[in-house]
Amino acid sequence: MNLLKRATFIFSEQPLSLALGSFPTKQSSLTKTNPPATSSSRPRRSKKRFANMSLEKLMEKFLEQSMEAEDNFYRLEEQRLQAEDKRREEEHSRELQMLQMLGQIFAGISTPSPAPQATPQPSCISQTNPTVPLTHPPCGNRNHPPALTEFASHSQPAGPGLLMEEVIERSFSLGTTAMDSVIPLVRKTIPPLTSKKHKGQDGRIGIIGGCQEYTGAPFFAAISALKVGADLSHVFCTKDAAPVIKSYSPELIVHPVLDGPNAVEEIEKWLPRLHSLVVGPGLGREEMLLKNAKEIIERSKLRGIPIIIDADGLWLVAKEPSVIQGYQRGILTPNFMEFTRLYEAMHHEPLDSTDHKRSAQQLSIAMGHLTLVLKGEEDIITDGKNMLTCNQEGSGRRCGGQGDLLSGSLGVFAHWAFSSPPDAAKGMNPSLVAAFGATSLTRQCNRQAFHKHSRSTTTSDMIQEISSAFKKLFES
Ligand SMILES: NC(=O)C1=CN([C@@H]2O[C@H](COP(=O)(O)OP(=O)(O)OC[C@H]3O[C@@H](n4cnc5c(N)ncnc54)[C@H](OP(=O)(O)O)[C@@H]3O)[C@@H](O)[C@H]2O)[C@@H](O)CC1
Numbered sequence: 001m002n003l004l005k006r007a008t009f010i011f012s013e014q015p016l017s018l019a020l021g022s023f024p025t026k027q028s029s030l031t032k033t034n035p036p037a038t039s040s041s042r043p044r045r046s047k048k049r050f051a052n053m054s055l056e057k058l059m060e061k062f063l064e065q066s067m068e069a070e071d072n073f074y075r076l077e078e079q080r081l082q083a084e085d086k087r088r089e090e091e092h093s094r095e096l097q098m099l100q101m102l103g104q105i106f107a108g109i110s111t112p113s114p115a116p117q118a119t120p121q122p123s124c125i126s127q128t129n130p131t132v133p134l135t136h137p138p139c140g141n142r143n144h145p146p147a148l149t150e151f152a153s154h155s156q157p158a159g160p161g162l163l164m165e166e167v168i169e170r171s172f173s174l175g176t177t178a179m180d181s182v183i184p185l186v187r188k189t190i191p192p193l194t195s196k197k198h199k200g201q202d203g204r205i206g207i208i209g210g211c212q213e214y215t216g217a218p219f220f221a222a223i224s225a226l227k228v229g230a231d232l233s234h235v236f237c238t239k240d241a242a243p244v245i246k247s248y249s250p251e252l253i254v255h256p257v258l259d260g261p262n263a264v265e266e267i268e269k270w271l272p273r274l275h276s277l278v279v280g281p282g283l284g285r286e287e288m289l290l291k292n293a294k295e296i297i298e299r300s301k302l303r304g305i306p307i308i309i310d311a312d313g314l315w316l317v318a319k320e321p322s323v324i325q326g327y328q329r330g331i332l333t334p335n336f337m338e339f340t341r342l343y344e345a346m347h348h349e350p351l352d353s354t355d356h357k358r359s360a361q362q363l364s365i366a367m368g369h370l371t372l373v374l375k376g377e378e379d380i381i382t383d384g385k386n387m388l389t390c391n392q393e394g395s396g397r398r399c400g401g402q403g404d405l406l407s408g409s410l411g412v413f414a415h416w417a418f419s420s421p422p423d424a425a426k427g428m429n430p431s432l433v434a435a436f437g438a439t440s441l442t443r444q445c446n447r448q449a450f451h452k453h454s455r456s457t458t459t460s461d462m463i464q465e466i467s468s469a470f471k472k473l474f475e476s
């Protein structure tokens with residue numbers, strides 16, 4: 001009761017408005033709306049009334065009242081945490097603004113020094129052509145994503161009055177600028193760990209994938225998301241894949257719905273709670289599963305959810321590019337095989353594999369400036385206007401599942417980047433920042449795991465390294 005009084009007092013000091021839409025809520029506390037009983041409103045219980053009551057009834061009454069008090073307490077706590085969350089977000093945004101101002105002051109008085117060895121050396125080739133402005137989609141508040149029109153852009157071959165060839169030539173002629181290290185930008189998007197947050201606030205990620213043949217891929221993606229720092233990781237898979245995935249880990253929330261009769265509706269129910277979606281790991285290529293995945297993508301776009309498309313999800317995109325074309329919160333993560341398939345589907349001609357950067361940029365532009373991560377010896381990340389390459393040292397070990405680690409991690413980094421204040425990424429497309437975070441982390445995990453296990457390294461070994469690799473890259 002003391003706690004209840006305290007919570008009531010805090011609440012009365014700060015009147016709050018409720019916005020529970022995307023928060024995980026204790027259903028019982030929200031459906032009951034009875035106000036806490038106060039001394040003036042509570043009916044007086046006479047001794048006679050108690051005397052006439054059976055012990056059972058008394059217990060029932062007592063339980064009812066204590067449940068009410070508990071519900072009220074949770075409701076008030078929920079409101080207090082939301083207010084706290086908002087206050088911290090504002091504080092974080094102010095701090096970032098100050099840091100940025102300081103950065104500008106220092107940039108004016110000092111020359112850049114090379115990035116330290118421990119961090120990856122990104123080659124950041126930025127667009128300087130004034131006719132194609134550096135733009136990125138607006139960053140939404142994590143609870144109130146902007147409307148669809150704010151993300152959708154139509155595929156443009158290049159800037160106004162400019163040949164695509166010219167854009168490519170000019171942007172590549174700038175060469176490598178290590179001073180534009182992207183790691184500090186990634187760091188700025190990582191939410192601070194505080195005791196004031198509740199479960200779910202740092203990320204609720206959904207994976208669409210997992211079928212009879214492939215249960216490892218969705219598991220790798222989902223567990224990597226958790227290890228990177230998401231609070232909850234959901235897997236939406238087929239009925240027969242679910243018990244297998246559940247048996248790998250009790251930490252995952254597994255929904256056996258992807259091949260059910262109401263798959264889309266079942267998954268759509270969860271969309272308001274998800275911060276990002278990874279479509280494709282272990283999805284398979286069965287017509288019905290691809291159709292359901294397509295519909296889920298369409299509905300997620302309407303909500304402005306960042307969508308990472310990998311593996312068999314890219315098979316779907318190669319067949320129907322319009323499913324994601326122009327969606328500025330979409331990120332594609334092809335390996336070279338998947339890239340070739342996509343490129344040839346879009347350009348109707350064989351890929352010229354002599355210049356990967358150029359081809360990646362062409363594909364991104366054709367896809368409506370979607371962010372593309374072409375994985376390989378060096379990872380090429382481009383939105384058609386800017387290009388980063390991640391050369392973080394990995395190893396020669398190419399076991400299956402590394403791409404799943406990458407896409408699961410990217411789900412989290414994308415959520416963080418898009419929900420950060422706009423100045424955190426210093427004007428860079430949040431998708432690029434997120435992709436650089438995920439590729440450098442994956443490669444660092446590969447390197448560390450290889451150091452311990454050499455030829456025996458597996459993706460599970462790499463997942464074990466996420467914690468220390470993350471610390472090394474982003475928290476040291
Ligand atoms: N444990 C699990 O459950 C795992 C499940 N997984 C799941 O498997 C599903 C299918 O995915 P996928 O990548 O095997 O399919 P697909 O695109 O047909 O490629 C097949 C062919 O492409 C080639 N090839 C591949 N990479 C290349 C490259 N970089 N450069 C050049 N060529 C390359 C290669 O050809 P080969 O060398 O054999 O001639 C290969 O045979 C998908 O759902 C995925 O998530 C995986 O995540 C792994 C862990």
Ligand SMILES: Nc1ncnc2c1ncn2[C@@H]1O[C@H](COP(=O)(O)OP(=O)(O)OP(=O)(O)O)[C@@H](O)[C@H]1O
Pocket residue numbers: 311334335336375376377378379394395398399400401402403404405406439442443
């Ligand atoms: N030749 C390479 N040298 C160094 N790193 C590489 C090389 N090829 C791929 N990688 C890294 O491995 C990770 C996964 O890329 P990969 O091409 O194996 O994906 P994938 O085929 O989609 O994986 P999956 O087996 O999960 O389907 C990426 O982070 C990429 O940077």
